[in-house]
Amino acid sequence: MDNLGVAFLSEVVGTALLVLLGCGVVANVALAKTKGLGGGFLMVTIGWGFAVFSGVIVAYNSGAYLNPAVVLGVIASGADNFGGGAQVPVNVGSTLAYIAAELIGAIIGAIVVWLAYKQHFDEEPVAANKLGVFSTGPAIRSYGWNLITEIIGTFVLVFVVIAFGGGRQGEGGLAALGALPVALLVLVIGTSIGGPTGYAINPARDLGPRIAHFILPIKGKGGSDWSYSWVPVVGPIIGGLLAGWLSIVLLPLLT
Template identity: 65%
Template structure:
């Protein structure tokens, strides 16, 4: 296993995740789409199984697909991300760099798939909503809290499954299983997604938001950069806390 393999695995997996995840939002949100107005539960299912597909194709790297997962695993004290890849600055940068590039690529592909639907939609915020999250009630502190809690659940459960299954590396999502990850993301969406749209992943929000800024489209509207840092900072806080607390808490409860 090399860092090049890790980079390619995470890039392809994250691109798959964002292509399908942004695609499900486009399907329900944009005009002239067959799935228009299918609703938030439809989006939750779509994002959950987008993660399923992303994890399947990135099994070699452990299927992180999320800087908060990578940072959370590093915070947990794990010696390796996957066998042969130690937890250090180079490997962390490789994971996160690949996730960001993959997210931008996936968002661009989702735009191409729905090009005519984007053209048929006048509302700028609706178009941005395909790419990035936004809160229902803007409150900086509480929006960060919501994102941190959702991401804490994600990373804590991932680490718990790794421990429960006796995984050699705490970061290996292979121990959790792609289907289990899908249901985990689905239940986070249904249980905690209402306030902010549950980014729970800095790459999932920032990468597509950058793609939105770069893609020339009619009636694009704002990129909402004033909010963009919240779905980055909140998930990182949640991921770090999960990583720090996972070992002592799971040790205490057996």
């Protein structure tokens, strides 16, 4: 493979692992007759944090972006390549390839979660609990305020990644921050800002599994809540871009 091919595969595998473990912990907490049933929101946030850790570990060659909002934010900060082992230059084609790989990986990871918990999906009587394994939803539905929450959470994620060097001097992605620090960053975002919306902070993480929910033959699954689906896509994109642009102005003054 050429470097872009290696990076594409890296993003697919890393994002698939992230979603498998992240949505997997939600399944363990939410679905009927699981060992972790009722484990609570803290268990979910810890699981998601270390799901990101695992994805970053295996996706070094691409820079371990695993998130279109991070891709766009790092580009907005002025990076000229995606970092990692592949050192793919930033252009329209490579950007689209990264985002496509993340979406594909997220769909794959969500499908594997369904396979792992197939019997529990069959036993679960509440359709909303099944959808909640795959995608986020607001505690109080108010599209404008939900959008603001996603913007804030993603801004924090991307701004800290860039501040650590993940968007400057030709470096990029979560790999530049490091697997453990980014896991702790995602964990604290979840515990502090995650309550209103379930903190998607990643368009691929929400849209990919939502597509999987829509296409999979899940018993009694109900609808996929497409009316809300734009919020965890648009909000993180805005938050990531704002973080990238403001980092150009603020970080020289702060670091």
